[in-house]
Amino acid sequence: MMLMKLHLAAMASMVLLAGSVATATPANAGLPGTSTTECVPFKVDRHTIHQRCTVTHTAADGSVWVSVYYIDQNGVWYLPAD
Structure with a gap:
């Protein structure tokens, strides 16, 4: 049981780390008719990260x-x- 909890905690921390480290690469926003989306993670409180x-x-x-x-x-x- 302890091993499962440790595995779950490790996986959750890896997901949070991957989400907070990943950045979007913006395309050239100068071309007519193009749309570019860029999302940046930020902390709302100690354990909550929004984008x-x-x-x-x-x-x-x-x-x-x-x-x-x-x-x-x-x-x-x-x-x-x-």
Whole structure:
């Protein structure tokens, strides 16, 4: 039983480590009609990590739109409170 708990704790810490170390590689946001999403992990409290995602969209006329959303530890998307 103790070995199973140790294995579960090790796997959980590896998942958190992989999620906090992984970074998105943004594509070239300057091309017309392209959309780029970049998500960065951040700590909400001691044991909770969420992601802040920024979407940059370049329209065909050259205008750029930026939107932000968050993803919680369960994978649920939510909008910023402001």
